[in-house]
Structure formats: structure tokens, C-alpha cells
Amino acid sequence: MSVLSFDPNVNYSGNTCNKTVRLTFGCWDYRLTVEQIVKGNTAGCDVIRYACELYAEGTAETGIVMTNAGGDTCQFEDDDDKYEEWLHPYLIAAEIIALEPIPYRPRLPGSRTPEQSQ
Numbered sequence: 001m002s003v004l005s006f007d008p009n010v011n012y013s014g015n016t017c018n019k020t021v022r023l024t025f026g027c028w029d030y031r032l033t034v035e036q037i038v039k040g041n042t043a044g045c046d047v048i049r050y051a052c053e054l055y056a057e058g059t060a061e062t063g064i065v066m067t068n069a070g071g072d073t074c075q076f077e078d079d080d081d082k083y084e085e086w087l088h089p090y091l092i093a094a095e096i097i098a099l100e101p102i103p104y105r106p107r108l109p110g111s112r113t114p115e116q117s118q
Contacts, residue, residue: 006099008043016041020098021051025090030066030074035097048094053084060086 016039024033036051056078063077064087078086 004097004099006043006096017099017101019047019051019096020100021048022093022095022097023048023052023055023091024093025064025066025076025087026092027066027074027076027090029068030072031068031092032064032066039102047096051094052087052091056087057084060084 019038019042021036021038022033023036024031026032034055036055038047038051038054042050060078060083063075065073065075067073076090080086
């Protein structure tokens with residue numbers, strides 16, 4: 001297993017990076033493992049919390065399906081309308097597995113962003 005070099009200079013130098021977070025949700029013997037990308041210059045527990053909330057927001061309406069070792073499935077839904085926090089009680093493991101710096105591109109004075117050009 002290779003060790004991820006989590007360079008704090010990438011996160012705190014004003015640059016941003018994409019972090020891939022592996023989240024494992026569980027209840028009884030059912031499990032679901034997903035990977036969520038978090039953009040920005042957050043680090044540590046904030047990255048994990050935000051990854052969980054991003055995934056939860058995308059599944060609040062549909063719920064998630066966890067599977068056990070025997071192949072049985074169980075549906076879990078946001079019955080309490082907690083939206084981005086509904087998966088927090090089911091999170092049993094989280095790991096930042098990739099870090100991809102986004103190159104800094106300074107803008108020249110007076111230049112326009114792609115959004116401004118439309």
C-alpha cells in the first residue's frame with residue numbers, strides 16, 4: 001500500500017486541490033463504499049465531513065442501498081429530512097485517498113473570466 005503524501009502547503013498556500021475521499025457507510029452487516037471528490041483548500045476532518053455532506057445531498061431524495069456479504073440489500077432513506085446530514089450516523093470509515101493540486105493560474109489585470117465572457 002502506498003502512502004498518500006498530504007502536502008499541507010498545497011492546501012494552505014492559496015491554491016486549491018481536489019481530494020478524493022472514500023466513504024464507507026454501514027448498518028448491521030450492510031455496507032456501501034463510495035468515492036466523493038471535494039474541491040477547494042479544506043483539509044483533515046473538514047474534508048471528510050464535506051465529502052459526506054456532498055454525497056448525502058445527492059442521495060437525500062433517492063436514498064442509498066447497502067449490501068451485505070450474502071448479497072442481500074437494504075434501502076436507507078432520509079426519513080427525518082436532515083438533508084446533507086442524514087448519512088452522518090451511518091458513516092463508519094473515511095479516508096482521503098487522493099490529492100490532486102489544481103495549478104494556480106493568475107489572471108492579468110483587466111482580464112475576464114470565462115463566466116464574464118458569456
